[in-house]
Amino acid sequence: MTSPYLPDDCIHDILKHLQNNRSTLFNCLLVNRFWCRATVPLLYANPFDNVMINENHYLIILTLILCFNKAEILQLKNQLKQLNQLKYNNNIDKIDIDIKDNYKPLFKYPKYLEKYDCFTVNCIIFEWFRNYLNLSYNHEIVKNFIPSFHQSNLRQCVNIRQFQISLHLFYNKTYNIQVLTSNLTHLNLLSLQDINDDVMAQEFLENVANICLNLRKFEITSILYNNFIKTNETICTIIQNQNNLKAFKIVQCTNLLDKVLVSLELQKHSLVYIEFEHVNFNNIPSKTFKYLCNLYNLKYLKFDNCEKFSSEQCKMLNFASFNLKELIIIHNGRNYNNTILSMIKYLAPSLQRLSLIIGSLTIPIIEYLSIYCPNLNTLEIETTSIFNELLFPYFKNLKVRILILRIINENFINLAINLPISVKEISINFYQSHDSPYFHYSLHNPHSLNFKEFLENCHNCLELINLNQFINLEFLSIILNYIEKSNNNSLKFLGMKKLEKVLNDDESKLLDQIKAKGVEIVDFYNIYKDNTNFDFII
Known part of the structure; x- marks a missing residue:
């Protein structure tokens, strides 16, 4: 056989x-x-994806060095040879890096690169030189190596799809821009940071404007100065030249905002997601703000710590041609309520998901959510100030299925008794304030009675409960009691934080009983992952 x-x-x-x-x-x-x-x-599609730099990343750097052409390897060898001579003259141990002239790697690894973030790669290179060659990040060899490394990889990476680059990379560096950009024609994501008017940076942008025509997502972050007229025009040209731009993000580029909004007009047939972060709308005239309202296919909109919307701009949202599915508002200030109310009033009727990550929640905001959000499925609220107990009775009128809370509060009962019956899934991450008499108790005993009080007083129709609690005997008992008090046994999923320990017999027994009731145990952090980066667009 x-x-x-x-x-x-x-x-x-x-x-x-x-x-x-x-x-x-x-x-x-x-x-x-x-x-x-x-x-x-x-x-090798995305070999630098792990945020924590580790040994594997160092090995990848060396592997990619071995894919250099002969001229690039010879240049690096000569640099190290000069450094070793200097170390020898000063009785310092020489640097030993084995690059054999006749060695050929098994694969042309750079050609498989699909995601390339220059900033991340630079950080790994700095650590590699520091740990293995005892060279600081500002050593001349390191400074000269970085352009060679990027240029060699980008010359070979014929499959690159996502590229993130700081234009500061070109400052006082020598690059062959034609070689650097030759393989960027198939990009679907381009992220530009630290935008400046350096001659090489400008040449890079002009090449991108001519060859990168099929971006699905385009991000610009931080224009270093305000008078880069030619650079600003090239950025806008990149936006205008795209055939099917789906997502756009602008960060700390207030001086370019008016020109960007005008340029986005040419993408109104395709744009579905826009994110504004740390930009000021103060000097944007109504005739320019109108271009935002004309993006008729827009489904996702995010305002992250943006400033100074005028009342006229807010009113114009009432005539927006788009029907949003998701709105995210992030603002740490306390004088933003009128803007939030206007956005809810004018943008909420079509909303399915709303995320409010704000300094404090007010009664008018909750009332507006009840009045103007008939189709809202998911409501996410995160506050940085103590939650006002007077707010909870207004929750009764909410018409949402999924409620996600990250708030500072000491009273779980008030939320439980005012939880609307429409809520079938709830995720709670309560923080206790330092002024709370229960704060130190909570630190030492994270399995406090608060969650017990919540589950004993809320309705019994919940299908998912996601609580930031570790698996332990006390909490498992609380959950089992909640399940057994529900005649229809509606609970299907229970989210708890994973604890790296072996459960004892009593804990295992209770956990098995909960599972026998048809409840699946899932990781607290993975139930509602943040989906605002919209990588699904790419």
Whole structure:
């Protein structure tokens, strides 16, 4: 009898499902040659994705160095040779980095790169030089190496799709811009940071404007000065030239905002998501603000710590041609309520999800949510000040299915008794203020009676409960009591924080009883992941 055989397509599908599990993929390299060839493109599509810099990142840097051409390797060798001579003259141990002239890597690894973030790569390079070669980030060799490294990779990465770059990278550096941009024609995401009028930066932008015509997402962050007329015009040209731009984000570029809004007019047939972050609408005339209102396909809109909307601008939202699905408002100030009320009033009728991450919540805001949000499915509220107890009775009139709360509060009962019957899923992350008499008690005993009081007093129709509690005997008992008091046993999912410990017999028994009731235990942090980056657009 022959052993079962998996078709190549099945193996590829299996490996794709493991794409986010790098340790398992590394093991797959060792199965056989076919698995190795199928796995390498997945490992090198985004090799620097982990925020925490680790040994694997250092090895990747060395691996990519070995893919340099002969001239680039010779340049690095000569630099290290000069440094070693200097160290020898000063009786310092030399740097040992083994780059054999006749060595050829098994794969052309840079060609598999799909996501390339220059800032992240720079940080890893700095750490690599510091840890392995004992060189600081401002050493001349490091400064000269970085342009060579980026240029070599971008020269070879024919599959690049997402590119993030700080234009400060060009400051006092020598790049062949034509080589650097030659493989950017298939980009679907471009993020530009630290925008300036350096000659090479301007040449880079002009090339991008001519060759990157199919961006799905375009981000600009931080114009360093306000008088870059030519640079600003090129940025706007990039926006205007796109064939099917879906998402746009602008951060700390207030001086460019009016020109951007005019440019977005040409993308009104395709734009579905816009994010404004730390920009000031104070000097935007009504005739320009109108271009935002004309983006008739817009579905997702985010205002993150934006300033000085005029009453006239807010009223213009009433005549917006789009029907939003999601609105996110983030603002730490306390003098923003009128703007929030206007946005709710004029943009809320079509909303399915609303996120308010604000300094404080007021009764008028809750009332507006009840009046103007007939189609709201998900409401997310996060406040940085103590939650006013007088607000809870107004929750009764909310018509939402999913309620996500991150608030400072000591009284869970008031929320429970005012929780509307329409709420089927609730996620609660209560913070206690430092002034609370229960604060220190809560720190030492995170399994306080507050959640017990909440579950004993809320309605019994909840299908999902997501609480920031660790799995422990006391809390499992509270949950089981809640399930058993519900005749229809509506609860299907229970979110709790994972605790790296082996459960004792009593805890395991209660957990099994809860699961026997048809309740699935899930990770507290993974139930409602933040989806505001809209990578699904790309």
